[in-house]
Amino acid sequence: MTILPQTTTEELRASVRGRVWLPADAGFDEVHRPWNLAIEQRVRAVVEVADAADVSRLVRFASERNIPVATQPSGHGATGRASDAILLRTAGLDTIDIDPIRMTARIGAGVRSGELQRAAAAHGLTALPGSSPAVTVTGAALGGGLSWFGRAFGWMADSILAAEIVAADGTTQRVTPAIDPELFWALRGGGGDLAIVTALELQLRPAPSVFGGRQLWPATHAGQVAAVFRSMTETAPGALTLWLELLSFPGAEPLVAIDSTFLGDEATARNLMHETSLLPVPLSDTRAPISVADLGTITAEPTDPGPGASRGELLTHLDDSALAALVDDPIAPLMTVQIRHLGGALAQPSDSPHGALAEPYAVYMFGVPATAQVAESIAGKQAALADALPTSGRKPITFLNPGERLSDALPDASMRRLRQLKEDRDPDGIIRGNFGILD
Incomplete structure (x- = not known):
């Protein structure tokens, strides 16, 4: 890791209104860590910006000194x-403005999904x-974004109406289909390697009623449950x-579940899922009318950082051999293997870098690499499952792991367009996304 000279650190602190942490500062170990604690990143500094203007000032500072900003x-x-970059934290960009008449939201780049859902739910709307x-x-x-409601409305990125960005030279711009259409295309699912987004305007959707929850069985019924799914x-x-x-959680018996959401009434949802009533009585069934603000409770994923090792794939089909590969053997040392049903609007044409999602299913495999030996075992199990499943060779950007590339997710034609944009807009590589366009 390159250490910033004293004069440069003083200039950095003077350049922004927000808070700056350096490696020697108290609290740096906490503020520089990623969500996945298994990932190591040795950054030169951390800047928590006060506002969008701060982002512009930071990028100008970095651009003048040829220092990347991540x-x-x-x-x-x-x-x-x-x-080796300056790590930019945008949690302070947390404004949410809902227009219930136009069914739109303007949100800052630090807004979390649960926060937007609570704000939208107050108007009978959802993101x-x-x-x-x-x-x-x-x-x-x-990264495109797969949603609970993607089958009804497509990629998350398809709902972007406009983006407010800071370019690699520090200039600001509002990007729309009419203003810089090529960059607008790229931002709707091409990753974060081209510009720093400070705010988005999004199309919201009506959600007058939603029914959802989890049905849970012992893993001894996994074959039956998978077939009904x-x-x-x-x-x-x-x-x-x-x-x-x-x-498969440590110290507990393996389980199998069907998680569901339905944009509509309870009676219709139960009728559409009537096949689950033919299965053995579940250990629990949390399905009920639910606010879109509470969708995160269905899978109950961790809300605090921790170590993890994941692998995602897209599946071309789910035949008997695929089901057998999933349920015939224990998934340990993995903790979760999730099969998502895709299709619907996700399979329709999309003017985005990923385009239509032809594959009808996705698999996401996750484990906790407590030791190097466990990490190796997790990777082996993930590879074995992937080899046994009918994978397409592509995957969503949000399912990529650190050992993969943007080109593993996007079509060749999209990668060519993105590379040209990167070379034109940021030839010095000042903006650094999680996945590099030119890598």
Whole structure:
């Protein structure tokens, strides 16, 4: 890690209104860490900006000295590319302005999904939230973003109406389909390597009623549950989203679950999922009318940082052999294996870098690498499962792990456009996303 000279650190502190931490400062170890504590990043400094103007001042400062700036609002998605850069924290950009008539929201880059959902729910509206309320909306949308309501409304990125950004030279710009359409295209799912987004304007959707929750069984019923899950997905309308969860927590018996949300009334949802009533009685069934502000309770993902090792893949189908690969053997040392039903609006044309998502399912495999030996075992299990499943070779950006590249997610034509933009707009690599366009 390169240490900033004393004169440079003094200039940095004088350049921004927000708080600056250096490696020798108290509290630095906490503020510089990513969400995934298994990722190491040795940054030159951490800057928690006071406002969007602060972002511009910081980038001008960095650009003049050829120092990269890496943005991590909450630290999700970190890959280690922030090392040797100034780490930008945008938690202070937390404004939320809802226009219930136009059904739009203008949000700062630090707004987390749960916060936006609470604000939208007050008006009977919803954004496109993922499984975790702790992830920032901007971070997820820049990676395309898979949502509970993606089958009804498409990628999170498809809901972006405008972006307020700071370019690599520190200048600010509002980007829309009419103003810089090429950059607008790139920001709607091309990653965070081109500009620093300080605010987004998003299209919200009506959500007068939502039904959802988790049905949970012992893993001894995994085969039956998986078969019912597949059967329901074959006829599910876009308003119904189903995720199959295989769970194996230390010290507890393995479990299997079906997580669901339905944009509509309870009676219709229960009718669409009537096949689950033919299964053995579940250990629990939390399905109920639910506020869109509480969707994060369905999977109950951790809301505090911790170590993790993940791998995601897109699946071309889910036949008997695929189900057998998932349920015939214990998933340990993995803690979770999640199968998401995609399709619906996600399979429709999308003017975004990823484009239409042709694959009907995604798998996400997660474990906690407590030791180097466990980490190796987790990676081996993930590889074995991936080899046994009908993967397409592509994956969503938000499912990429630190050992993968942006090109593992996006089509070649999109990568060519993104590379040209990076070379034109940021040839010195001042803006550094979690995944590099030119890597």
